[in-house]
Amino acid sequence: MAQSARFALADWGTTRLRVWLSDAAGTVIDERRSDQGMAVCRNGGPQKFADVFESELTAMGASPDLPAVISGMAGARGGWREAAYMPTPAPVAQIADAAVIIDGVRPVAILPGVSQNEPADVMRGEEVQIAGSGLREGWICLPGTHSKWVWLESGRIVRFTTFMTGELFSLLSRQSILTASIDASRTVEKNDAHFIAGVRQMVDREIDLSAALFSIRAGGILHDADNGANAARLSGLLIGAEVAAAKAEGPIRLIADDRLGALYAAAFATVGREYEVIDAERATRQGLIAAAQKIYEGRT
Amino acid sequence: MAQSARFALADWGTTRLRVWLSDAAGTVIDERRSDQGMAVCRNGGPQKFADVFESELTAMGASPDLPAVISGMAGARGGWREAAYMPTPAPVAQIADAAVIIDGVRPVAILPGVSQNEPADVMRGEEVQIAGSGLREGWICLPGTHSKWVWLESGRIVRFTTFMTGELFSLLSRQSILTASIDASRTVEKNDAHFIAGVRQMVDREIDLSAALFSIRAGGILHDADNGANAARLSGLLIGAEVAAAKAEGPIRLIADDRLGALYAAAFATVGREYEVIDAERATRQGLIAAAQKIYEGRT
CATH class of the missing domain: 3.30.420.310 (2-keto-3-deoxy-galactonokinase, C-terminal domain)
Incomplete structure (x- = not known):
């Protein structure tokens, strides 16, 4: 299965890490879940994130040159590498343009989150789900540990509340x-x-x-x-x-x-x-695939 | 000092225990504080409460026949001995009449709390402070871990919210x-x-x-x-x-x-x-003294 893989994709949350391999067309061909979330990895510094990620990909038989895209807390301060927030109004289709690329074993693109200045608010990961949903207008609710309510206009996150x-x-x-x-x-x-x-x-x-x-x-x-x-x-x-x-x-x-x-x-x-x-989960995968295609294949 | 003591008084909260000795006129002549609250004592059962209380009184030189009155969590289920709640509307001056008396080393009167059926709510200790405040009408706020807002009419707790x-x-x-x-x-x-x-x-x-x-x-x-x-x-x-x-x-x-x-x-x-x-604290002491005078001297 891993032979046809074109991208490694991951959503790295506070408590868990989810990794997928997709082919060039964006079809998911394998997936793994781990409890090595941000909360576990942060004390080990950037090397810990790199080690955990490579260990997951090795277990999936992924080639060492497979390029990767990661959303979520890996880009937070104290994560793998900080990817500065995009301020509102934030066009979700352009998140990939602000990715931070780590050149290590393989290229790893860390996606930024979105910030709102006043009232102060931040998200990391939900913006990729919104991009993957294809939605462009209206209210979106993303329930969870820290639920987000997002107001979208013309594909931009205009305001949100956690x-x-x-x-x-x-x-x-x-x-x-x-x-x-x-x-x-x-x-x-x-x-x-x-x-x-x-x-x-x-x-x-x-x-x-x-x-x-x-x-x-x-x-x-x-x-x-x-x-x-x-x-x-x-x-x-x-x-x-x-x-x-x-x-x-x-x-x-x-x-x-x-x-x-x-x-x-x-x-x-x-x-x-x-x-x-x-x-x-489907929205997350779609958002990550679109970002990977944009970053590594120049698709828009 | 302890020779002139007439009553032992205590407020037994979740995290701390406060003990006072007062003379017959209600003047406080000694006090002690301990971190042996309900949370610490409850696993030791009733004997633990008895041991802790006697140890505090011994340290204060209190005579073994000094009668005691206790408010707060000692009367909760799982406390020293359960003292059933007085339901609202609860006349705070009559709390002493519903005390549960333990005849051990000395007589120990455990005061009840107050309960409200709908919306369900409970208090243990605040009702004694209200009695000690001498207030009979209006809104009372008792801030804390679990803040109480109490509506009082003619000396009765009519309703309250935690x-x-x-x-x-x-x-x-x-x-x-x-x-x-x-x-x-x-x-x-x-x-x-x-x-x-x-x-x-x-x-x-x-x-x-x-x-x-x-x-x-x-x-x-x-x-x-x-x-x-x-x-x-x-x-x-x-x-x-x-x-x-x-x-x-x-x-x-x-x-x-x-x-x-x-x-x-x-x-x-x-x-x-x-x-x-x-x-x-003054309201607590006044409420306990009034209860002690009523229970042990028949004063109303």
């Missing part, structure tokens, strides 16, 4: 007073009534998030509320608060994996928002 | 993506412009809390924002969100220690709210 939804869920369910009342290992189902009720409470602004959180603990003490139901309620409250705060209008394009895509879609449906789901 | 403000500050400043941009050891000053700006942004609802949080990290990356200033900003955002969400009207009585009292007072002043500060 919500710490996924990280707050993790902190509150695993490390706070709420932990005793929440089963964080339980998968929240999109049609769980506690999830839906949490979404609705936040979107209708019945109660503020900061006041709603402790009621999960108190409900556990007073009413023996089920810890699985409480996990669903916390998820609904946090996603509902995000949807309410995003103040997006019109249809929303949701670039997400299956799990978060289903939850956010259920939240949008609950509050009567029009939406369309786009597979996040 | 905000996880202090715990969120701790989680976000010490264990989140924001940690790299925040100096959590820095004491936030009440007149810090970043604190005041954060309060104002939340009270004016310029931006939602969940969106404002990540801007602290992004500001650190893009604008090299000072980590001390960011600590002040996070504190201002969280306290401002609490003040906005509490929706209290009219003058606010602030039962607080010096540090939090100064910050909350500055927040109230910033948004033009009328307030009065009441020393939290």
Whole structure:
């Protein structure tokens, strides 16, 4: 398989690394996933990133001269090599033009992220997913540890906002007073009534998030509320608060994996928002392939 | 000193234990503080609480027949002995009547907390501070790890709301993506412009809390924002969100220690709210003394 490979592509996130090989036409012919994310690699400096990346490619049988493109945290300060942010308004199709090229074992192009000056905000990786989605106008929601809501005009990221939804869920369910009342290992189902009720409470602004959180603990003490139901309620409250705060209008394009895509879609449906789901991994691969074709083959 | 002692009094919180000896007239004649809070003691079961308490009293030279009164987490499930919550509307002057008495080395009265059925909420300790404050009407704010806002009518706690403000500050400043941009050891000053700006942004609802949080990290990356200033900003955002969400009207009585009292007072002043500060520790002692006099001397 690796013989027909033309590009090595990677999305290097905080907690995981995903690598693909594609042929010249952009068809993916192999893939690997690793937990050697930015958080693990950063203490080893640039050499650690290089070693991890080469080790993944060797395991895939990739030729040493196969050129590579990487999006995500590898380009952050403290990553493999810093790739300065493109400021808004940022044309997503031109991200590849601002790549930083490392000439080591093979050429490795590190893609930049996008920054917004005021209110201060940053992204690394989502801009490649947006480029890969082919979208050019309107609201895009990219849920995750740090969810992004992006307003796109003529293929440019004009403004965006980050919500710490996924990280707050993790902190509150695993490390706070709420932990005793929440089963964080339980998968929240999109049609769980506690999830839906949490979404609705936040979107209708019945109660503020900061006041709603402790009621999960108190409900556990007073009413023996089920810890699985409480996990669903916390998820609904946090996603509902995000949807309410995003103040997006019109249809929303949701670039997400299956799990978060289903939850956010259920939240949008609950509050009567029009939406369309786009597979996040496919968007990432498409964005990386387009960047590789531009950088290494001069295609525009 | 201990010879004239008539009562042993304690406030047993999650992280610390404070013990006082008072004479029959209610004058405090000695005090001790320990870090043997509920969180440390709960794994040792009831005997651990008894041992820790007797060890503190022995160190103070208290007579073995000195009767004791304890407020706070010692009465929680998993504490020394559970003292069931008084439901709202809860007359704070009658808390002593619902005490659970342990007959061990000495009589030890464990005071109950107060619960609210819907929205589910609980308190343990604040109700004794309110009783000790002598207040009977209006809004009371008790800031802390889990801040309480209490509406009082004719000496009864009619309704209340808990905000996880202090715990969120701790989680976000010490264990989140924001940690790299925040100096959590820095004491936030009440007149810090970043604190005041954060309060104002939340009270004016310029931006939602969940969106404002990540801007602290992004500001650190893009604008090299000072980590001390960011600590002040996070504190201002969280306290401002609490003040906005509490929706209290009219003058606010602030039962607080010096540090939090100064910050909350500055927040109230910033948004033009009328307030009065009441020393939290004095209120705790007064509430415990009144309970002891009622339980052991039949005073009403």
